Amino acid sequence: MFTGLIEEMGTLRSVQRRGEAMILSISASEVLTDVKMGDSIAVNGVCLTVVDFDRSTFSVDVMPETYRLTNLHSIQPGSALNLERAMKVGGRFGGHLVQGHVDGTGTIRDRAVEANAVVYRIEPKDSELLRHVVQQGSVTLDGISLTVVSVDRSASQFTVSIIPHTLKETVLQHKHSGDTINIECDILGKYVDHLLSMREGQPASRSGGLTESVLRDNGFM
Known part of the structure; x- marks a missing residue:
């Protein structure tokens, strides 16, 4: 989970492409101060897992689903990237609840x-x-x-x-x-919409969405 407050801008050092799969190597400083293997770092808002790192770079895998759904497929070496480590319990919460799951x-x-x-x-x-x-x-x-x-x-x-x-x-x-x-x-909003849709017996993708009438009918207004 993240807050949407960017800690630093990193730079894409290299990309290894294998069809719709990629390995990104990213130069950074702040997010590497306490990094461990398997940590989550949001890269342009995409929650990715650290699979390798040294004192100045870290690497992450990008799977085909992420490749297709986000803008990571279009980045090139030298591109600037927004970086944020997963939030710590007990820290200040200055943004909002961000999953790093791009819609x-x-x-x-x-x-x-x-x-x-x-x-x-x-x-x-x-x-x-x-x-x-x-x-x-x-x-x-x-x-x-x-x-x-x-x-x-x-x-x-x-x-x-x-x-x-x-x-x-x-x-x-x-x-x-x-x-x-x-x-x-x-x-x-996504979860409320989904739960109300299921209550109505319709898949979320086929419902009329979260409207004022839906909220009123279900006791929220």
Whole structure:
């Protein structure tokens, strides 16, 4: 489990590709201070397992499912990567509950400056992801815990606003219109939606989603 607060930006040193499987070697410093074999490190929001490391690099396996579902398949040596170690019990919880289980990818459609902030407009590849994106709720983009500013369901897009510190300390500084970004929706919304769907006797993927009427009918409003 992670919090979505990026600890540092690492650099992809090398990629070994075997079809849709990969081994990534990543240069880092902060996340290596107490690393052990088998530790979980979120790489651009993807929970991956450390399979090798030394004082300046660590390696992780990427399986075909992760290759297909995330933007890791498109990274090249020299790419900057958001890194976060798994959270410690008893530490400060500054972001939100992040599993590192990416729901899908999205395309940045616009990047606009607004006073001291930069607003990103995101279009998920699968518009169904928007059922779990709520205005003023939480969403994770490339492993970064962010607050949703607006949701435009007619255009299948949502926006987030980035403060200067977040822009400076994460790979968002390198992301522009047309780039692909990993999306993980809020875990609480996904589970509530799933449980309510099962209660109605429908698979979650075939239900009408988490709506105001559903919440009212099930005693949440």
